[in-house]
Amino acid sequence: MGSKANTTTAVARSIDDVSEHIFRQVEQSGALPPHLGAPEAVGAALCTLSRRLSGGEARDLAAALPSTIQAIVQPCATHRDEAPEVFSRREFLETLAEHLHIDTDQARAVSHAIFAAVEREIPTKEVTDIESQLPADLKDLWGRHRVEGSSHAERPADTSLAEPPPRASVERPAPDQLRGDVGADSTAAASSGDVPARRRAS
Known part of the structure; x- marks a missing residue:
């Protein structure tokens, strides 16, 4: 028990600022049930999502994540076949719900909160690359959160060309x-x- 507590403390101390910000956003969304922690939920949602992507895109997703979350998702993106698994939005939510011991309505709310927080912190190109590999019903969960507050979404692709020299x-x-x-x-x-x-x- 003491060893587990020490490990938890060590992990907590090593969380990078961006991962901590994502976890806080998810916690403040009100989507998490009382028994569920943000790191576990974020890891489960992103790992399940990565299974629906090609191997290369799953690795690109992991590489785009901040270091603490990347360490959670990287094994899911690495130890797998190159071909994506084929499943629908309903199957995605059922898989996530089973893993987190919640119902599918809670899984949907948790997914929205997690994907919204993550999409604000990774490059827009990565968001759209992932979206391009998803079926229409899963795009309703991913790729709909490029709203104000997204540092990447609001940044022009090339600001040196977007504005004339003063x-x-x-x-x-x-x-x-x-x-x-x-x-x-x-x-x-x-x-x-x-x-x-x-x-x-x-």
Whole structure:
């Protein structure tokens, strides 16, 4: 018992900030039953999801996760066949419910909370790559959470091209300044004797 408590304490101390933020988001969602901890729920949901993906995409998902959650999901993504398992949303929820000892309605609420928290912390490309491999009914659980608060969803793909360089507006003179400059140039030309050719001809 003491050994298990020490292990739990050691794991708790090693949680990275992003994983801790995800766990807190899930806990604050109100979706977790009292007996269920966020790390267990997050690991189960992501491992079950990874089974529906190709081996390569499952590994990409694991690699995109923050380190603490990655350590939980990595074995699920590594020790498996390359071909995805084929199952529906109903089967996904039943599998998750059985693993977490909850009913399917709770499994649906837990999945929504977990996927919303995770999608906000991984690149948008990874979110869409996963979504592209899921059947329509499972897309209702994954890929619907790119909302405000998502640091990746709101960031342009290439901000260097999205905004013009600030110096462009600084170097362009105002219209009044242009008129003043033209007048000054004409005055300078007249005083120096450099009169336009058409005027000299007349």
